[in-house]
Amino acid sequence: MSRAVRRALDSAGPPVGFVMLSAMLLAPLGCGGDFLPPPGEVTGTESAPLGQVVDAVVELPFLTVAGASSAGARLELELRIDGAGDGQHPARVRYLEATLGGQPAVLEDLSTGLTDVRVAGESWSTGRIGPVSIEGAGFEFILRGTISATDRFFVEGTSWESQSGLDGTFRAWRRHRFALAGTDFFASGRVAIVELGRGGAISVRNNLSQASSDPVLRQTGHGLFVINRFSHDNLQRLDPAANFATSWQASTGQGSNPHDVLLLDERKLYVTRFEPPFSDLAVLLPQGGSFRGSIPLDQLAENPDDVPTPRPDRMAHAGGVLFVGLQDVDRTFTQYGEAKLAVVDPELDEVAGVVRLGGKSPGTIETLVGTDGRERLYVALAGIFPGLLPQELSGGIAVVDVANRAFERWALDDDDAGGNINAFALAREDLGYAVVSDAQYVSRLVAFDPRSGELRRTLLETSQFVPEIEVDSAGVLAVPDPSFVAPQLCLYRVPASADENEQPLGCVALELPPFSIEPLD
Amino acid sequence: MRATGQRGDGSGLSVSAVPTAALGRRQNGLGLTRREWAQVNELSHTPASGDDRSAPRGVPRSRCDLTIRTIGVLALVLWTAAAASFGQTDEEPAGVAEADEAVEASARAEDRAGQQIEEQIDVRAERPPLDDLAAFATVVDVPRHEGRALDLGDLLRRVPGARIHDYGGLGRFATVSLRGSTAEQVTVLVDGVPQNRALGGPVDLSPIPLGHLERVTVFRGLAPAAAGLSGIGGLIDIRTREPDDVPTARFDLSAGSLSTQRFAASWNAKPARGPALLLTAELFASDGDFTYLDTNSTPLVSTDDARKTRVNNDVTTRHVLARARGDELTHGRLELSARVLDRDRGIPGVDGLAAQAARLEEGRGDVQLTWMPRIGGKWDTLSLTVDGLVRRDELRDPLGEVGIGVQDQTTDVRGGGLATLGRLVLADHRLLARVELRHERVRVEDRALTLADRGGASRSTASLTVEDLFSMGRVSFAPAARLERREDRFTAVSAGRLPPPTDDVSETRLTGKLGLAVALGGSWTLRGSAGRFHRAPGLMELFGDRGTIAGNPRLTPERGLNAELGVSGSLVFAREWHADVELVAFGSRVEDMILWWPRGGSTVVPSNLDKARLVGLEAWLRIQGPGRLAIEASATVQDTEDISGGFPDGQPLPGRPEREGFVGVHWLPRGWDLRWELTYVGENPTDRFDTPALRLPARVLHDARIGCIVHQSARGELELGLEALNVFDRETRDVARFPLPGRMLFLELAWRLGGER
Known part of the structure; x- marks a missing residue:
């Protein structure tokens, strides 16, 4: 410590010197923070009703797309349904993969990703799904089926493609x-x-x-x-x-x-x-x-x-x-x-x-x-x-x-x-x-x-x-x-x-x- | 008696043993005469980071200049400190920058190591009760804090690697863990007698009043052989005050926040013929009714948080310590000590679930007789200690607020032990042998239950510890081993009823360690140790409790492999500044850690499921400057990891911050006693998955004290002090859900008669 500093400390008197020393320490170290409860992790929004998730496979065997080697389209999709039981429920669609003529096809979602699902007893149907582009061709379709009597988590029925007017089939499995x-x-x-x-x-x-x-x-x-x-x-x-x-x-x-x-x-x-x-x-x-x-x-x-x-x-x-x-x-x-x-x-x-x-x-x-x-x-x-x-x-x-x-x-x-x-x-x-x-x-x-x-x-x-x-x-x-x-x-x-x-x-x-x-x- | 020396600068600052210098002078090998072994002894016991020995009791002090101007400045300081806390509740938690500062301070100290070392050696005439050639230990000289409104836990915050878990403020339950250990793994001795109960659980530091203590030595990693090599998580050796040959009396009175009052009286006498006597007594009482932020049991939502007053957090404690020492009795030195504690306290519960009526009454009595015969020949030391203890804990929880159901439980503990320690010098070796026999019996009764007698259990242990200390050139070695036989017995009641009868448990176990020290030249020493330790399961873990903890007699002890390596030394720079430095790397791997795991109904069963790895660095620095100024700093950086292979594998261990630090400034100008202490605890997880939202934020706490001697005469002196804890009124937690007090102010009055001042 330099003499000057020491003299300054001595002449300033104990409290002042102490404050100076303390300030030297406090400046870099700060005064600390409070314990605060963790930041909120609540959405604060009204909770949606519990829904269902359904995996569906849609098959349109007679559909032909220009450039495809053979007929037939197959589309796999996921439906997240915001609700359950009888009634009409909004649903979100995610397109997973598609094939044309048995070959993997490029898939592009052109839709809003939204549809609805209607349940009435054993009857199960969707609103319009799509449009979705498969190898550049756009499709929209509707599913209509019946809930299995032996397995309530399985639905089977017909699919109807609105652009071509062709019918097909679909199977859907509700996830456990x-x-x-x-x-x-x-x-x-x-x-x-x-x-x-x-x-x-x-x-x-x-x-x-x-x-x-x-x-x-x-x-x-x-x-x-x-x-x-x-x-x-x-x-x-x-x-x-x-x-x-x-x-x-x-x-x-x-x-x-x-x-x-x-x-x-x-x-x-x-x-x-x-x-x-x-x-x-x-x-x-x-x-x-x-x-x-x-x-x-x-x-x-x-x-x-x-x-x-x-x-x-x-x-x-x-x-x-x-x-x-x-x-x-x-x-x-x-x-x-x-x-x-x-x-x-x-x-x-x-x-x-x-x-x-x-x-x-x-x-x-x-x-x-x-x-x-x-x-x-x-x-x-x-x-x-x-x-x-x-x-x-x-x-x-x-x-x-x-x-x-x-x-x-x-x-x-x-x-x-x-x-x-x-x-x-x-x-x-x-x-x-x-x-x-x-x-x-x-x-x-x-x-x-x-x-x-x-x-x-x-x-x-x-x-x-x-x-x-x-x-x-x-x-x-x-x-x-x-x-x-x-x-x-x-x-x-x-x-x-x-x-x-x-x-x-x-x-x-x-x-x-x-x-x-x-x-x- | 302690010899103290004056430094050449005339400042009056004494430097306690710096034994590494002694080693440094013996670069060509250690001699083996008794005299030289005495030097090795000195080498072995202190290394270490110590407390503010730079401001010793032997310093002549004068009255302070308490003028109007000074009082005004003091008031300004306090006001500034208080005002600084307002409007800061939204501050970011202190974090990286603070810890980095502490580490940098250590690094700067290291840089100075190459400078010319001016040795100022003042060797203690007295050997500490426990010594270890290679261990890194921190000595806290408690009388330097006499009269302060602190607990033992508060003092230990300055020890590198020590983590204090305070559950409610002054006088309340507090435990310590070292280098990431659990609190249960730390062995705590008071005058050489283990305070860890056979029943299990950590040692509560709060019933040990500072006014009764002389010195606390914290062996941070590996327990010394002289203490029986016990303690997987280090060892804390607490020594109570010894009767002095100089008659003295002292009265301390402090009062302040939360209706806290402490009165302590101490009387020391030495009749012309007869033993030296010491009698100290202390009364402590506090309402503990501080305010805290309560989450209303909704930790995810802050809109319903509110400030509440802690209730049922009062405590009243009475302590008495009596000691007698005769130096010429029965062919040697005879010491008798007795300690009595009576404490009544509320158990306030966790935040969000305050307990209104749960209380705990504790009564404890310990008596101890030590005989150190005069010896000769090859014997260096020989001592025989007999101790006995009686404890009664009465837990009343009439509303079932703090456990599973109503409790009216009395736990009686009786026990005692016999330990003998001998050191023998044979040729090139100093040998140590320690034999200890202990027995402890526990009986539990719960009058709230139809079947009130909950049975009992007992533990008997016999252990033999040996150590051989020898040197080869600049290197000294200290291999040590402990052989322990343990027998646990369960005492069932109402045959065939609860707790279910079980077989006795017995086990023989060998543990050991190897320590070494290398003289590096000058005052610098390289030291290291590695060893394997264990913690035996508690009787509650083996045999269960009143029904919610199912016993598991198949439990094996927790096992730990500990290692440490570091350098320490001292240096003088700028002619008037003296620095002691210590830098230690440590690591441990702990296996078979006992975890309480649910097994059905409302019961849990202890199992050897857990495993952990811990590594870290500790740095400690003490600087003594001109004008009776001392600065002490410590920093710990550690990394912990669960390696159990279970679901928390790879996660950090809860409650172990990565970074901790302490900075203390102590200045003794012209009758004043000025201190500023800062404690940093880094952010740390509270759950086994280190959920970010559950972490306890980093914090910096400031404590300050201003004292002055307002009256001084040939007969005695009167000191007035003002202590501020948590100066900036921070909302803090040591343990999740256990709020701690904000700013507390205490007025302290100390009246000393006789003796040196």
Whole structure:
């Protein structure tokens, strides 16, 4: 240090010198930044209804294009339909490849990329598709077909090319799609989509939307939601039209631990709030998730806790009412009341009754209309997993008659199954699948007959935790494998006859261990 | 007692041992007489980056000139600092530029290394309790921070490679990890006794009051043999104050933000005949009710964010430390120490899920007796230590806010150990042998549950550590090995009920390391070590807890291969400036890391699933200048990678910033004590996928202190201080979802009687 500087420091007095020195340091180093929440990753736009993706092959065998060696045109395209069910839905078209006379042809999209798809019962048709240029010749066509009675994901019919007036055929395969919420079981989660396309190809699109480390996916109505549960306390609505980005995120109340969501219509969105003092069914606005009201359920708790803890979990909408599974367990998670379903009248937003189930810990609820025309609920009663208490097999899968709002029978007894029912899915009235966890937490995926409760076969046995399984409406069973080393989703074709074995369709590697799965039907 | 020396410039700054110079003088091989081994000892224990030893306690100080003009300037400084924080909430996070500055500072220091070195050696007469020829260690001289409103964790932020995880501010749970390790992998010793509990979990630094401490030595990479080679993630050796032969008394009072109060009293006596005595006590209380930005549980949306007040974040802590030392008792030196802690604190939970009623009461008692007999012959050192501990943690969570369900849980820990350490000089070798026996028993009861008795577990360990130190020319070697036998036993209750009974677990394991030091000439030394270490699974990981953690008796210890290589030295430049420099490269590969993985229901099971690789560079620089000025800077650059082969493979490890830095300026002019400290923590991931939106932004925090001696007489002195932490009121997090306080101001009063000033 030069004498001059030193003299200056000495003469200036301690504080001034100190400030000078500090300023020398501060100048390059700055004053730091604040912790700020991450920049928003919500679209802020209204979410589109959940749609479908269809792969189609259009064949015009008599079409001749100048220069082509032989007649016949074949065009492969993808239709992304913004909507499902009967009605007219807008769709986006993507042209994949074309051949003329069996030879690959140059393809050019001259259209707006938009069309529409009309569904009425078994009838399936499109608006005008095109124009599209194949080797310089323009085409426009319309598809008219019928949904297969045996495979609801397959459509077959005729194609009509409007420029030439020639008829042809088309076949279309709706993709089997499953949404997955993965988690690192540490701090974060992400949403992915798995698709099973034409020819059995399985593809995955990862990291579509950010989620918490305790995420549960639910498709309800035409909406797809992520419920961020314990300690995260929020709900996300995903927008299928925006590549499943988050449309909005709303708090369900700090400490509420939301467990399920049900979109009744465009006016009401119900959310079960598991933790006391919430212990209710919250009513939210589907557009933005703002709070509209609460339906208290704590009066239905029967466990001995000082604070009523009904622990509302899963929901189903059937017979014009909501059924809400109540786990009825106290705040120590050791004292249980009888498992039950609260019946909620959505018109009045009031509890309209209770269905007693016996057993403990109701979880997954599925609805099915039987061949007898009666609508039934199938409710998994897990009993007590070994942990805080010894393992207790006090349940299975209960069947509830919707019309009578009463327990009907057991579709599967957990004693017969040999463990706690961790997850289950129904393929149809005579075939269901359950994940049964024994006292050592070894899980078995079994096929069973929900009519008789008879176990049919074991599909797999694993020491991995299998949190959920799903069967889509066209009979594809999805089984997540949240392995640390190789997380994946495996798909099986559900057999036409319950006595046959399931056909493995393959597995696809995932970015994150899957924690929740939902078929996008 | 410590010998201090005056530097030639008369500034009064003393330089503690710079042992590398001793090595430098022995370029033709180390002699092996006891005297010369003593020099090697000095070589081995300090290398190292140390704290602001440039401003020692032995410096004569005078009253400060507290005039109206000075007060005005002080007020202006504080006002400027406070005002600077307004309107800056939208600033970009501090990032690359700041870290680069720190690294450049280190580089500039290196450039000066070629300059003429003027040795100023002041060898300590006292050997530190743990020494290591080759390890890189940082010594924090705690009394230089006596009376400050800081926690131990705050002090350790200056240590290169140290990452503090503060969960709530002063007096709250805080842990440390070193060089990217987990906090559980760091061994923490207090007076040589391990603080890591057999039950598992990291060591909480917050209950260790600074007022009780003499020195903290941070072995950043490889634990020394004298400590039993334990600690896959380094070792922190905390030494409490020793009774002095000079009668002294000291009273510290501080009060400030968040209704924080600290009162500490210390009394040191030395009867004419009898042991030297030290009694210190401290009371700390704080409401901890700072404001923070709450996301309303919607991290993706900022429109509903709001400032909230942290609730249930209060803490009241009482500590007592009593020590006695007799130098002529029972044919040697006998030391007895006892520490008692009583702490009651709220558990505020994470942001967005504030806990209103969860509380933790902790009671701890430690007693320790050490005997160092007078020895002769070939024995260099011999010591025998017996210790015992009693702990009781009472966790009350009546609303089930911080865990799975309501808890009314009492965890009782009883334990003790016996350790003997001997150093023997044989021909060309200095041999070290350490034998340690430890036993710890845990019992858990949860009165919230029908079956309240949750069982217990115990751990017994026996270990033998040996080290051989020898030299060949300019190179000294120190191979060391540890053989450990561990037996864990589970005590089931209500036979056949929970937790499920399991077999006992036992294991014998051999670990070791090789260290070397090369005299490069002058004061410069090249040192390096490589070794394999392990962390035994905790009893909770082996046997489970109240039901949500399923035990896994098949767990194997976490294993780590650590290596470090670096140079250190000192130099004098511009005649009046003295610099100590250290530059270290380190790397480690950790395998079989224990990960809690779900297995069904609400249970998780610990498994040896994880694997990681860590490499980095540490730079440390201390400059002592004229006018009692000291500048200390450290910087760490590290790269971590998950190599588990699992889904996070290739990702950086959460909570490990790539860059960290510290700059401190300490100036002691004319009775004043002026400090400015700056801590930089780079952006770091919080999840296993390094999701950009979840990263904690980089930050720079400034702390400042102004103190002055307002009264001084032959009997004592009175010092008044004003401390500002987080001067620019930054919104910060050390750990995701655990907000930390903004700017805090404390008024500090210290009254010292007797002793040297």
